Amino acid sequence: MNEQEVDPITNRTQTKRGTPDLNPWSEALLFAAIILIALALRLHNIERDPLWYDEVSMANLCSDFTLDVFINVVPAPPVYCVFLKYWLLLSHAEWWIRLHAIIMGTMTVGIGFAVGRHLAGARGAVLSGFALAIAPILVFYSRDAKFYSWVTCLGLLVMYSAIRSTSARRPRWWLVAYVVSVVVLLHTHQLSAFFMVAINIAFVAVYVRGAAGLVRWAIAQCCAVAITIPYIVVQGLHIQRIESKIFWALVPEPRSLIVTAYNLITGYATVEWVRLLALLVVVSAAAVYFNHTSRRTRDGTFLILAAILNVVVLYVFSRTAQWSLYVDRYMIGSSAPILIVAACGVAVMRTTILRGIFVCAFLASVSFALSDLYAYRFLPDRKEHEGVSRTFDTRGMAALINRLSRDDDQIWHSWWLAYPQLGWYVLDLPHYLLDVGDMNGRDMTLFGSEAEQRAYGMQAMELDELGTDALERVWLIVPETGAYSFPGLDPGVIPWLEERGTLLRVDRFGGRYTPTTVYLFDCSGSDGVSEPDCPVAYLPMQTGPVQTPAVAPPEAIVTLERTQFDTFNVAESGSYTNIRVENAMRRPAQFSVEVATADAMLAAASFRRDKLADSAWRIRAFRDHHRARISARLETKSDETFVDDTMSITISLEVGEYHVFVERVLNGPNYLSSVMPINLVVGSTTLAVPTERADHAGGWGWVRVGTYSHFDAGDVSLQLRPDADAATGESFAIWSRILFDRLDSSGSLIAENAAPVFHRDIRLEPGASWESPIPSSWIDTNISAIVSERENVAVVRLTPGAGRDVNANSPAP
Numbered sequence: 167m168n169e170q171e172v173d174p175i176t177n178r179t180q181t182k183r184g185t186p187d188l189n190p191w192s193e194a195l196l197f198a199a200i201i202l203i204a205l206a207l208r209l210h211n212i213e214r215d216p217l218w219y220d221e222v223s224m225a226n227l228c229s230d231f232t233l234d235v236f237i238n239v240v241p242a243p244p245v246y247c248v249f250l251k252y253w254l255l256l257s258h259a260e261w262w263i264r265l266h267a268i269i270m271g272t273m274t275v276g277i278g279f280a281v282g283r284h285l286a287g288a289r290g291a292v293l294s295g296f297a298l299a300i301a302p303i304l305v306f307y308s309r310d311a312k313f314y315s316w317v318t319c320l321g322l323l324v325m326y327s328a329i330r331s332t333s334a335r336r337p338r339w340w341l342v343a344y345v346v347s348v349v350v351l352l353h354t355h356q357l358s359a360f361f362m363v364a365i366n367i368a369f370v371a372v373y374v375r376g377a378a379g380l381v382r383w384a385i386a387q388c389c390a391v392a393i394t395i396p397y398i399v400v401q402g403l404h405i406q407r408i409e410s411k412i413f414w415a416l417v418p419e420p421r422s423l424i425v426t427a428y429n430l431i432t433g434y435a436t437v438e439w440v441r442l443l444a445l446l447v448v449v450s451a452a453a454v455y456f457n458h459t460s461r462r463t464r465d466g467t468f469l470i471l472a473a474i475l476n477v478v479v480l481y482v483f484s485r486t487a488q489w490s491l492y493v494d495r496y497m498i499g500s501s502a503p504i505l506i507v508a509a510c511g512v513a514v515m516r517t518t519i520l521r522g523i524f525v526c527a528f529l530a531s532v533s534f535a536l537s538d539l540y541a542y543r544f545l546p547d548r549k550e551h552e553g554v555s556r557t558f559d560t561r562g563m564a565a566l567i568n569r570l571s572r573d574d575d576q577i578w579h580s581w582w583l584a585y586p587q588l589g590w591y592v593l594d595l596p597h598y599l600l601d602v603g604d605m606n607g608r609d610m611t612l613f614g615s616e617a618e619q620r621a622y623g624m625q626a627m628e629l630d631e632l633g634t635d636a637l638e639r640v641w642l643i644v645p646e647t648g649a650y651s652f653p654g655l656d657p658g659v660i661p662w663l664e665e666r667g668t669l670l671r672v673d674r675f676g677g678r679y680t681p682t683t684v685y686l687f688d689c690s691g692s693d694g695v696s697e698p699d700c701p702v703a704y705l706p707m708q709t710g711p712v713q714t715p716a717v718a719p720p721e722a723i724v725t726l727e728r729t730q731f732d733t734f735n736v737a738e739s740g741s742y743t744n745i746r747v748e749n750a751m752r753r754p755a756q757f758s759v760e761v762a763t764a765d766a767m768l769a770a771a772s773f774r775r776d777k778l779a780d781s782a783w784r785i786r787a788f789r790d791h792h793r794a795r796i797s798a799r800l801e802t803k804s805d806e807t808f809v810d811d812t813m814s815i816t817i818s819l820e821v822g823e824y825h826v827f828v829e830r831v832l833n834g835p836n837y838l839s840s841v842m843p844i845n846l847v848v849g850s851t852t853l854a855v856p857t858e859r860a861d862h863a864g865g866w867g868w869v870r871v872g873t874y875s876h877f878d879a880g881d882v883s884l885q886l887r888p889d890a891d892a893a894t895g896e897s898f899a900i901w902s903r904i905l906f907d908r909l910d911s912s913g914s915l916i917a918e919n920a921a922p923v924f925h926r927d928i929r930l931e932p933g934a935s936w937e938s939p940i941p942s943s944w945i946d947t948n949i950s951a952i953v954s955e956r957e958n959v960a961v962v963r964l965t966p967g968a969g970r971d972v973n974a975n976s977p978a979p
Contacts, residue, residue, distance in 0.1 A: 188288035196292045197279055204275045204299035207536070208268045208308045213260045215542065218557035219650070221311040222586040225263060229254055239617045241400040245353035246313045264311045271308025271315040275299045277322045278506055281469075284329065285462045286455070286510035293509035297528070302433030302535040303501050313355050314498050320351040321361055321499030325472060328365065329465045332373050341386050348390040353397060357496045360483070364475035372468040414651075415552060418484050418492040425550055426477055429494045430501040434551040435535035436543050444531035448508040451524055455511030466507045473500035493553045542678045555650060558584055558682050559675040564591035566673055566684065567641055571595055574638040580659070582606045582624055583650035584682070588643060600642075601626035602656040628778060629662065637666060637689035646681040663687045745951050746937035749930035758793050759936075761924040761951045764905035765824065766817050770798035773813040773886065782811050788900055790831065790865030795902040795952070797831075800888055802842060802897055812887040819876045822908045826871050827921040828855050830901035834864020840897040843889035846904070848874045849882045854889075855901070866902070868921035874906070 188196070217225070227235075227242060228250040236244060253266055275298045282294025298304055307314040327344035331337045351358045366387065374380050391398075428441040431448050435441050452470065456463050477497050484492035512524045538544075544551050567577065567588075577592065578600045579585040589597045599606055606626040619625055640663060647654040663669075667689030675682045749755050775781035788797040798813060826846065833841050841857040853871040858864075876882060888899050907922045928936050 188292070193288045193291065197276075197295065200279070200292070200295040200299050201272060201275060203296070204272050205268070207300065207305050208271055211540065212264055212268070212309060216557065216560040217260060217263065217311065217587060217590060219583055219587060221263065222590045224250070224312060225254060225258075225590070226586060237400055237403075239620075241356075241397070241404045243313060243354050243356060244397065245350055246316060246355070264309060267311055267315040268308050270319045271304060274304065274308075274315065274319040274322055274502060277319065277326060278502055281322065281326050281329075281503075281506050282510055282513070284326075285466055285506070286513040290510040290513040293513050293525075294506045297505040297509040298502055300529075300532050300536070301431070301501060301505055302435065302532060302539055303430055303498065305536065306433050306539055307495060307498060314495050316354045317351065317358060317361070317499050318502055320347055320354060321358070321365075322502045323347045324351055324362075324365060325469060325503060328369055329468060341382070345386055345389050345393075349393045352390070352394050355496075356401065357480075357491060358499075360479050360491075360496075361476050361499050364479050365472045367475055368468050368472035372464060372471065413489040413491060415484065415490040415493050416549065417490045418481050422492060422549075423477065423481065426494050426497060429551070430497070430504060432531055432535040433539055434544055434554060435531075436538050436545050437534055440531045440534040443527060444535070447524055447527045447531070448504065451508040451511035452504070453511070455507055455514060458511075458514045462510075466510065469503035470507050473503045476500045494551070495553065556678065556680045558587060558645065558649075559677060559679040560587040560591055562675045563588060563643070563673075563682065563684055567592050567595070570686070571641070572639060575641060576632075576637070576639070577641045577643065578632065579643050580655050581645055581650065581652045582626065583652070584643065584645045585624055595641075598632055599624055599626045600632065600659070601628050602659060629659065631778060639670075640667070640685075640687045640689060642685040642687065644683045644685065649680040649682075660685070663689065744937060744939050746935060747928065747930070747953055748935035749932060754929060754931050756927065756929050757953055759926045759928060759951065759953050761949065762903070762905060763922045763949045764827075764907045766819060766904075766906035767950055768815060768817065768884070768904040768906075769796065770813075770902055771796055773798065773815045773884075776812045776814055776885075777810075781813075783813055788831070788902075793866050795829070795866055797900050797902045798886075799900045800842070800898060802888070810887070812885045814883060814885045816881050816883050817906075818881050819879070819906065820908070821876055821879045823873055823875045824906040824908050826853060826874050827868050827905040827907065828871055828901055829866065829868050829903045829905075829921075830855060830899070832856075832862050832864055832867045832869065833858040834862050834867075842897040842899040844899045844901065845887055845889050846871055847885040847887065849876075851875075868923060870921065873909075 224242075227240065228247040231242065231247040231251050236242065236247075249266070254263070256262065275295050278298040279291045279295035283291035285294075304315070304318060307318070324344060324347045327340050327347055331340035331344055348362065352362065369383065370380070374383060427445055428435070432441050432444045435444075452466075455466055477500055480492055480497060484490035512521050515521045515524070542556065544554065544556065548555065567575075571592075571594075573594075575595050577588065577595050577597045579588070579597065580600050582599055585597070585599050616625075642659070642663065644655050645652050663685075664687075667687045670686045670688050672686075673684045675684065745759065745761055747757055747759060749757075771785050775783050782802070783798050783800045785796070785798055788795055788799060800811065826848065828846065830844075831841060843857055844855045846853045846855055851874055853874070855871050856869045859867055859869055884904075886901070886904075905921060926938070930936060
């Protein structure tokens with residue numbers, strides 16, 4: 167039966183002709199077969215892999231989702247969270263948790279069938295539905311218990327409603343459907359707003375002709391926005407609360423667009439020719455469709471333009487804004503329209519042989535990509551699949567712990583990004599997020615407030631605090647270094663536990679998952695003392711001597727080397743130190759390079775917080791406008807004092823008189839802040855640390871706090887304490903390093919009051935390098951180099967008698 171429709175340009179009623187290649191029964195049978203294929207691919211072995219971090223975190227959040235949580239803590243998408251809250255009341259089985267995503271993914275295939283029929287008749291419907299049914303990226307996220315399959319389904323429904331509103335006999339009803347689907351989409355994923363910007367630009371560019379059409383479209387948008395205003399207000403309040411936070415996505419590069427094109431078609435396929443073949447097939451088929459004389463090419467143009475703009479808008483935002491949000495799964499709504507237009511291009515091809523070639527080529531590439539999907543294979547370069555990594559063998563670990571555990575056992579997790587999963591599978595034992603020197607607390611606070619951490623069920627506890635009570639048995643969970651950016655277990659944790667108990671067993675889990683070690687300690691004989699006998703501190707600047715250069719993410723290679731040389735000419739004997747920085751990124755980068763020397767070099771993270779878990783000091787990566795540092799940070803309100811909140815350390819010094827320098831955040835015209843005075847107590851000498859420097863613009867800077875005379879070789883105690891009584895109102899103290907430079911040292915500087923620091927700001931093109939001899943003849947002093955970007959910092963340390971000491975890297979907020 168032919169359908170009457172209105173041409174939006176001429177306003178004439180035309181007859182939409184049916185396609186003679188398929189009768190209604192054949193089309194219906196093929197539709198049913200395609201739906202079954204889609205379900206089979208999405209349901210296949212759905213419980214093989216345990217729930218991963220995102221799935222568990224969202225389930226935990228939505229289980230306790232309330233209006234108060236939504237307004238004051240985490241403005242998670244309310245439509246999705248309310249749905250999942252009641253969905254989880256029925257079951258917590260893995261297949262059930264993931265089933266809603268499977269249903270939405272299968273509905274996407276049905277909507278794609280309708281869109282394809284609109285564009286290219288019955289053959290277009292069948293090929294479009296088949297393409298969406300087998301598309302690896304859509305299969306992948308239909309098996310993931312998150313909202314990405316919802317975004318794909320709702321986004322395609324929004325575009326289909328927009329298309330039909332321009333040509334159907336009753337466009338107003340399609341506009342109503344459009345508004346409803348837009349509102350649900352915006353309340354399903356926070357970043358859907360970017361998708362709607364792209365859809366609106368594409369619609370206006372393709373369809374709107376004249377003021378009447380523009381007004382009608384604007385009214386529809388106003389209706390959708392008006393309904394969404396409460397959500398927008400809550401999101402705005404949340405953004406104000408987290409303006410100092412960071413997001414984990416890297417700033418995209420031009421190649422990121424190519425990677426996105428690959429992933430939107432073949433998912434995270436690991437073979438280059440598979441990705442390239444599928445991209446060529448899709449681009450060629452889409453070109454065929456636009457070369458077709460059908461009037462429907464205008465609708466295809468809208469679909470393609472909206473899909474491309476969705477990527478471009480997020481790309482431009484991530485290149486220019488404070489945060490990068492460029493993650494392929496956030497743009498998954500672009501996948502379906504691209505595949506539909508390509509499928510319709512195959513449908514309008516004139517010969518069966520040509521159509522068969524294109525279908526077979528696409529099937530071949532998809533088969534390899536689906537094989538990678540089911541085998542859980544990913545490329546080594548995480549930039550190719552940012553945000554998607556191997557998870558942990560949580561089920562295997564849970565089976566071991568559930569089998570051997572006792573009622574009074576505890577589970578200690580060493581990394582916050584590996585913490586929620588095991589808690590989902592082991593319910594009968596208490597779980598604690600182990601913290602040493604605020605390592606986990608620092609990282610979690612970079613990404614969210616303490617209220618958010620509580621909402622997600624993650625609160626870190628210091629090792630000292632966990633060890634206060636008498637321990638029985640402890641299961642310690644340690645992922646492989648680098649997994650989910652895990653910096654590695656603090657070297658003092660295992661000795662601390664060994665002093666208090668016996669290591670009963672060590673089990674390693676891996677296979678297709680991230681390698682993880684599980685330790686079981688029996689501490690039932692512990693006396694419960696909280697003061698560790700061996701030093702335990704999170705040292706982000708120290709991992710011990712290695713033979714490879716440090717890497718400051720992303721991919722800035724830093725090398726610091728001392729070369730000894732001897733010749734027959736005594737005047738030419740000696741040593742020199744050389745620093746080299748190489749930009750291994752695919753984009754130009756600005757680096758701040760600073761080399762310091764001193765007889766004693768103390769990092770903030772090496773100090774012990776004397777009040778343990780009750781201390782207000784926090785070890786943080788802190789960034790001013792330009793540079794990042796690992797720092798100790800304390801904030802005080804007008805009604806708070808922290809006079810006795812000290813940080814301490816014991817060091818060994820030779821006899822002599824020392825200049826003492828502290829690197830801290832200073833006041834200045836370019837960095838106005840309320841900086842708290844702090845005092846450095848060295849032995850019995852108290853040195854006031856200035857809050858500003860006359861020649862300094864503000865932010866990170868070195869200040870000379872005075873001199874210290876050490877009369878007896880040996881240990882001396884240091885304490886750093888806030889002078890909160892001298893602070894006015896709200897203020898903060900942030901410091902990073904302390905240097906002791908002996909007056910008669912060969913490393914003495916030109917200016918007596920200048921810190922022993924060599925600083926350069928350099929800009930390097932991709933692949934370029936810079937190196938320089940350090941202008942000194944330091945032989946028996948410690949040398950460290952800090953190389954930082956706006957977002958990252960790496961530290962390399964060279965000690966007397968050592969070749970090269972490379973230290974861990976830390977992200978800045």
